[in-house]
Amino acid sequence: MSSLAVQAQHASELPVCMGGEFVCHCHQVTEAELRLAIEETGATSIEEISVGTKAGTGCMSCHCKLNRMLCGLSPNCGRFGLCGQCGCAEALCVCNAA
Numbered sequence: 324m325s326s327l328a329v330q331a332q333h334a335s336e337l338p339v340c341m342g343g344e345f346v347c348h349c350h351q352v353t354e355a356e357l358r359l360a361i362e363e364t365g366a367t368s369i370e371e372i373s374v375g376t377k378a379g380t381g382c383m384s385c386h387c388k389l390n391r392m393l394c395g396l397s398p399n400c401g402r403f404g405l406c407g408q409c410g411c412a413e414a415l416c417v418c419n420a421a
């Protein structure tokens with residue numbers, strides 16, 4: 324395993340709300356709820372995700388995470404996004420939020 328590999332935290336492994344950590348704190352929407360919404364609706368934008376979940380319609384600080392999820396990445400914002408399967412760093416986050 325490379326030095327960049329870390330243990331991924333899958334939504335199903337996290338105890339908070341049984342759906343993983345909150346991605347949108349304003350509306351208390353979890354990663355699992357967002358993944359389900361994206362999967363079920365085929366949402367491709369924050370506006371489409373927010374229709375059913377309200378995620379992203381408050382302070383908007385979660386938009387980076389929502390955009391990452393829409394790209395199929397972990398919502399974890401930071402220097403690197405982590406692969407949801409193996410936990411290895413897979414993409415460089417280019418936002419300025421981290």
Ligand code: FES
Binds near residue numbers: 381385
């Ligand atoms: S944290 Fe999502 S809108 Fe504020």
